[in-house]
Amino acid sequence: MISKITVKGAVQGVGYRPFILKKATEYGLQGFVRNIGAAVDILVKGDEETILKFTEMIKGEYPSGAFILNVEKCELSNEEYTKYLSSLNIQGDFEKFEIITSGEIDLPSELPVFLPDIGICPDCMSEMLDPKDRRYHYPLISCAGCGPRISILNMLPYDRDTTTMIDFEMCPECAAEYTLGRRRHAQTISCHDCGPQYILIDFTQKSYSQCNTKDITKIIRNDSTDNSLTIERAISLLRDNKIIGLKGSSGYQLVCKPNNNAASNLRHTKGREKKPFAVMFSNIKAIEEYCYVNDMEKELLESSARPIVLLNVKKAFDYEVCKDSRYIGAFLPSVGIHRLLCDAVGPLIVTSANKSDEPIIIDDDVFLTEFKGKGVDAVLVHKRKINMPQDDSVMFVAELKDGKYLSLFNRRARGYVPLPIFVKESKDNNNSVKVLAFGGDLKSTFSFGYKDKIIPSQYLGDLKDFGVNDNLKKLLASYEDIFKFKPESIVCDMHPLYESGRLAKEYSNKYNLPIFEVQHHHAHILSVMAEKSLKSCIGVSFDGTGYGTDGNIWGGEFLYCNGSEFERCGHMSYIKLCGGDNASRNAKLVKECYYNAAKNSKEVPGLVKAALDNNINVFNASSVGRLFDCVCALLGIKEENSFEGECAIALEKEAWNYLESHKEDASNGSYYKLSFEITKGDEGKYIPDQTALFTDICYALYEKNIPADELSYSFHMALSDVIVRVCEYIKENKKESKVCLSGGVFGNRLLLTNTYQKLLESGFEVFVNELVPAGDAGISVGQAYYLMLKED
The missing domain is CATH 3.30.420.40 (ATPase, nucleotide binding domain)
Incomplete structure (x- = not known):
């Protein structure tokens, strides 16, 4: 029996093809697996029962960080099989299972499914905490199943030289690991010897406090420092109730201890008077000391997305941390540096580095201009560029009477973007038109819609803020370039004074595209209908x-x-x-x-x-x-x-x-x-x-x-x-x-x-x-x- 299986989902950049190779070999199947841009094609030869079991396995098993959205299987006759191999310029037959060259990616014909940034996996966490491992205390450790993805992408397909990791040449040991095991084709593979390294710019020291932004930026780009000494100094500052900046995987963050003194200073620094701060913990056990955690909340906290989850308070922090909220916004480390800091200091406030309502910062110069000498005592920074800013996602769990849970978003960003929403296509609908939707003004997002997918952008903020407005334009251009997406129709809110409407009309006029207006509350309901493919x-x-x-x-x-x-x-x-x-x-x-x-x-x-x-x-x-x-x-x-x-x-x-x-x-x-x-x-x-x-x-x-x-x-x-x-x-x-x-x-x-x-x-x-x-x-x-x- 010969079957062709197409797996749709986020399957690039997570070691999915090596995973399929291993599993198909275990099942005794012949054939191949290849990337085709928006999906993975698998061809298998074997007996009917084995192929059926293999297909069912694919639906439920996959590498950490992958998102499987749809699995389609069809049987091929011998004639169809021969034609299919011929179309791929493959001569002969397959005696074993192999990974073959990826298919040509035709991005304009399909909205590809690409991965969000993936939180550090248990294996990498274990290695980072193991004194015998060569990546012991390497704060940017990653593998094929975890690490930054969309935030460092320059263009598709996802390879090392199409990301900002191109600036870091692999050492011999990493190069060897790149061809086998858990780090096979891990585009973010790096270590103490060859990867991006953290350095500390301590503004309390004269050498840095008297430097201008341009000089410090040169230091950042040219310096090479021992990670352990750098992190030890950062830990010392945090213990002294100082505020430090931290360049994460998808944006700068501000970090301090969750007490009245530090939190009050942080509120002044950010201009954030009353809104609660989120708190990061080393592990679930540490969270359970302060919060009640049900099974679904635990699942969300430990998921590869690492969202902030709003949990009921068991033991409160100082008032300035969460103010009057009945919830603690708790989350776990998404990168190694977070875990190293939390292990040494305890729970930490970790919040986006921005002034209230402004976009999160990704640029070294901008961070220094905004925060050097303005309430921030030091910054931990690395040289890897961030292309796409993303705040932390925020979620909560609603519990129903029958024991059913609903996991819901307050903010959808890092860990989930740019995963699409799948909608059922219909011959009566307009799915073949490439749609760009500009959203609303408050909590702005935009979306691409085409065929069976809608890709919403990450949370951007309020468009009344100039920085958010400008960020939308930049991010839209970046999305269009990555996904090779050329809109054919524009949609916006019908409010005559919305900034989003103004931007939509500018775009429509510039490219001579038809524009449609949708009433605000109708769009709210349509968003649920889209998720459920309702008519x-x-x-x-x-x-x-x-x-x-x-x-x-x-x-x-x-x-x-x-x-x-x-x-x-x-x-x-x-x-x-x-x-x-x-x-x-x-x-x-x-x-x-x-x-x-x-x-x-x-x-x-x-x-x-x-x-x-x-x-x-x-x-x-x-x-x-x-x-x-x-x-x-x-x-x-x-x-x-x-x-x-x-x-x-x-x-x-x-x-x-x-x-x-x-x-x-x-x-x-x-x-x-x-x-x-x-x-x-x-x-x-x-x-x-x-x-x-x-x-x-x-x-x-x-x-x-x-x-x-x-x-x-x-x-x-x-x-x-x-x-x-x-x-x-x-x-x-x-x-x-x-x-x-x-x-x-x-x-x-x-x-x-x-x-x-x-x-x-x-x-x-x-x-x-x-x-x-x-x-x-x-x-x-x-x-x-x-x-x-x-x-x-």
Whole structure:
């Protein structure tokens, strides 16, 4: 029997072909394996049962760092086999299994699947910690199954001379290892003798403190230093509560001990007033001293992506580290240097080296300009160039009642980018068009869409920042060059003042390409539909803001989506807000606007009432994000968002506090009940009344003296209940039982898990974002899918 097996996924740069060679030989099969750019082709000869077992093995076994997305097998007749060999210019037959020359990569015809940066594997970690190993304490150790990938890539195909490792010639021992074993074809192979080495620029020493940036950059590029002495000095500085810079695999980081003194200085250095810091630990055991860790959280922490995972606190760090958060953002070392520092010092704050809201730094000169003499005491740096900046990915696990877990993204970047989302092709759809989607402005990303794949970029930041704006242009050009991707259509948000829209229109005009606009909340739902290859659903899209088709600000939307079209079947009632962009920061102001809507003018300051009455800088909003802000301020919890979602996070924390201290009351429903009134609006839309709910909360708070934590919990339950009720109405009208939940509000675990569970219990199929964030970073995926769904 002869079979041709095509394996799609991230299979370049992880020793996949040597792995297949070994396995096929063990199974006693003849044939070959070769790279074909976007996949791997395997041809095997043998008996039917053995080939079947081999194929099943491929689906479940693969080298560390590989991502297998699809395995296709077809049988070849003798005639087809002969023609296939002839097409590859292969004469004769195969008596054993071999690795043959890679096929010519035709990138324009296919979006290739390429690997993200891969966290240090257990084998390399073991070698680095073994005093007998020649790579003992080599901080940039890697093999065919781990190390940087996309961040050092110059062009495809992935070979040493197409990465920034071209600057480092292999020593004889590494060259020998490159031809066999675990480091066969390991493009990042290096060691103390031949690889990039860390050096320490200590700004506390006169020799460096008086140097200018240009002189220090020359030192970095020309110096060769003993790693062990360099790292020992860095460890000493960290123990003394100093802040050091660290050039990692995909960007500069700032590192310090997790205590009030160091963390407070770091906040001043970064301009990061209240947002929690993530903490890196040596191993899972160290994490479990401070955090509760379930099985899925452990799996994520130890995965090759090494994301930050938001874990429930068991033992808190000093206040300045995590501030008021109920979670610790914990993660494990992704490169050897992290482990060496954590082993010596203990848990460490490791955060991106940037000023708040600006892009992570990858350039030596830029880091020195931004941080030398400005709160950073030293920097650990190596000479390997970084081509593509990437922040750490951030994830959390939502636990459902039936023991099911959902692993979800807050931020998708290092460790996952540029892995694609696979969508099912259809003859009725527009998948053959190469789509470039520009996303939104906040938490910006862009996406490529073509055939069966959508490739979203890493998280970039807020496009209002000049550096982020400029970074998007550079990164887009880099992606286009790497993937040899020439867009044929452009998609963007319909907001007339979005920077992403302006950039999209500039691009469209420059290359004379058609441009399409997609409503913000429709794109949120489409992002879930893309992940699940859905063609229709009920969409519940809750967030802070998005420009609506009626010119108002949407954010509490119930949609019926069918193909590339949508119908707005319901929405939260409109509230007139004032203050423009300030409303998203000033929860107290939002509360006063709700008081005005409830006709309680004594609680509305004169200037606010005058603005609302005279329509000065006002807008109508159905935003659930602003409703969270209002309730948070009303209950006296917090009145300002110093970072996005701060008030909503604080309100959720109060609700969790009630649930955890009143489990019996919560489970039997004996807490104070709040409920939305639903009215039928224009054109039959279902309208949950925000004003009536606000009035009920005021009554409960001031007349019934219900505690803030209980009302916080009740508010969350009321929101879950109204989602189910409106979805039931839409289901009855549209005969649709699939529900997609998306938008930044569903980053709230309590709301998400309760809504998910109640929808399931009401007979719905429920889908959420699991491959991209539910917030605005997922918008570009939805936009790309819009055009892929759109009929020609």
